[in-house]
Amino acid sequence: xxxxxxxxxxxxxxxxxxxxxxxxxxxxxxxxxxxxxxxxxxxxxxxxxxxxxxxxxxxxxxxxxxxxxxxxxxxxxxxxxxxx
Numbered sequence: 001x002x003x004x005x006x007x008x009x010x011x012x013x014x015x016x017x018x019x020x021x022x023x024x025x026x027x028x029x030x031x032x033x034x035x036x037x038x039x040x041x042x043x044x045x046x047x048x049x050x051x052x053x054x055x056x057x058x059x060x061x062x063x064x065x066x067x068x069x070x071x072x073x074x075x076x077x078x079x080x081x082x083x084x
Contacts (some may be wrong), residue, residue, distance in 0.1 A: 002037070004036040004075060010070050015061040015068075026064070027053040041073040 011029055015021075027050060034046045047066060052059075 002036075004033065007032050008072060009034065012066065012068055019061055020058045021061070021064060023053040023057050023059065025080065026059050034055045037071070037075065039075055042071050045070055 005010070007029065030046050030050050030053065034043065037043055037046065045067070
């Protein structure tokens with residue numbers, strides 16, 4: 001598992017046990033991901049979310065899971081998983 005996948009999985013695991021996340025906590029995770037993601041589409045999504053962390057105080061787990069789904073879809077498009 002690469003670093004991006006690990007960060008996303010850890011965030012998913014955390015999201016299942018918490019209802020809300022502070023903007024500063026979301027921002028820290030977004031910066032972790034931003035440094036690891038090479039896909040430009042995924043970077044744009046992360047930039048949009050980083051902007052939101054300045055404008056808002058809380059994010060729901062449902063929002064975070066939607067973000068992670070979107071990122072994984074974008075990253076998967078740029079790095080397809082080989083068929084087994």
